[in-house]
Amino acid sequence: MTDEGKALSQPEEATGPSSGRGFSTGDLARVSVFAALIAVLGLPGALNVFGNAVPITLQTFGVMLAGAILGTWRAALAVAVLLVLVAAGLPLLAGGRGGLGVFVGPSAGFLIGWLPGAAVTGWIVERGGRNPSVAWLLTACLVGGVGVIYLLGIPVQAAITGASLGHAALLSLGFLPGDAIKAVFAALVVRGTQRAYPDAVPAVHRERLKAAGRR
Amino acid sequence: MNGLTGAYVPGGSFLHRLPAGVKLLGLAVSCTALLLSPPVGLAGAVAVVALLYAVSGVGVAAAWAQIRPVRWFAVALFGVQFLLVDLPGAVSSTLRVVLAVALAGLVTLTTRTAAMMAFLERCLAPARFLGVDPFRLSLLLSLTLRSVPVVAGLATRVREAQRARGTERSLRAFAVPLVVSALRHADTLGEALSARGLDD
Structure with a gap:
């Protein structure tokens, strides 16, 4: 079946890697490694920055990183891949959670919100040019990684629990300071990464791909 | 690092033998029913879910592992709803969440990761028309x-x-x-x- 599928799509792929939304193998590798990175940031024992007292999950931090480094489409795809694997029953979410329960549970909306959250973060960072400032990155992380995720998470939580929007917002309020801090760290870490590895800026990466496509 | 084995519990019940697609469809239907059902229906739903777990034979420990992640949320939700609405409202909204999570967990417990992934990949096959x-x-x-x-x-x-x-x-x-x-x-x-x- 796979061979057939490959043969069918070959004519389209002749123009694939150089066109904006086509996925080269380089993109494929980046997407899967970042999906894995988000999973690893939720592994117990991988990181306990503040000791074990504060059960902080760094996975939304990973979502912001993916958005800011991969750009709109690749980031959304990385989150989608992770969610498909979680739906298949793999314990890839923080605390070893996984399976279909998380998609009908109270935080389902926050989880689904990672998808547009990463995409919006990427979209904003892509508009920051070749050298986005920390302030720009922070804006992207706050809008995409916090704002968009809450915008989806709170109404879905209200719908699932049958509570009013206000009550759901009240329940989520406790997580807001932590998420804001994560956005600040994400902006600093992305800035550091992009200094050390310029190809981690979506705009630079795209230019490089374009240049490579013109061989 | 813990192994990436998923939560599947081997068994031979009819739930194990149902195709993944049927179970997912059943889950979608029953979760919608849970959202729309009146508080009286929820009591019946508790019995049905308990019966399904008994039939599947996955064991108490595996069942608890599925529900455990929402336990604190359930307590918080119950408290907030009890204070702001009333006791029946608090009971029914907490039950809805716990039952939906339990049902979804049951699908995960009785479906092999490989079978679920094969099904999800088949669902993604139409992406071919988008050039993927x-x-x-x-x-x-x-x-x-x-x-x-x-x-x-x-x-x-x-x-x-x-x-x-x-x-x-x-x-x-x-x-x-x-x-x-x-x-x-x-x-x-x-x-x-x-x-x-x-x-x-």
Whole structure:
């Protein structure tokens, strides 16, 4: 079946890697490694920055990183891949959670919100040019990684629990300071990464791909 | 690192033998029914879910492991609803959440990860019309699974380097090297795949 599928799509792929939304193998590798990175940031024992007292999950931090480094489409795809694997029953979410329960549970909306959250973060960072400032990155992380995720998470939580929007917002309020801090760290870490590895800026990466496509 | 085995519990009940697609459809229907059902219906739903768990024979420990993640949320929700609405409202909204999670958990417990992934891949097959190759999608999924232990290994190495430098408490000293090394790994991996002709 796979061979057939490959043969069918070959004519389209002749123009694939150089066109904006086509996925080269380089993109494929980046997407899967970042999906894995988000999973690893939720592994117990991988990181306990503040000791074990504060059960902080760094996975939304990973979502912001993916958005800011991969750009709109690749980031959304990385989150989608992770969610498909979680739906298949793999314990890839923080605390070893996984399976279909998380998609009908109270935080389902926050989880689904990672998808547009990463995409919006990427979209904003892509508009920051070749050298986005920390302030720009922070804006992207706050809008995409916090704002968009809450915008989806709170109404879905209200719908699932049958509570009013206000009550759901009240329940989520406790997580807001932590998420804001994560956005600040994400902006600093992305800035550091992009200094050390310029190809981690979506705009630079795209230019490089374009240049490579013109061989 | 814990193994990526999923939560599947082997067994031979009729729930184990149902195809993954049927179970997912059943889950979608019953979750909608839970949302719309009156409080009286929820009492019946509790009995049905308990019966299904008994029939599946997955055991109490596995069942509890599925519900455990929402236990504190259930308590908080019950408290808030009890204070702001009333007792019946609190009971029914808490029950809805717990029952939906229990049902979804049951599907996960009785379906092999491979079967579920095959079903999800089949669902994604129409993406072919958007110019996405199904072969690439399954490569993407398996590559991600393979990357989890690799990135976890990178994280351990960065942790050790941090300990040696005495910067254990700095998130930046952890995340920047981790992300840079993950990106390096990804780009090398991409070149390796390209060299093996996956771009053609």
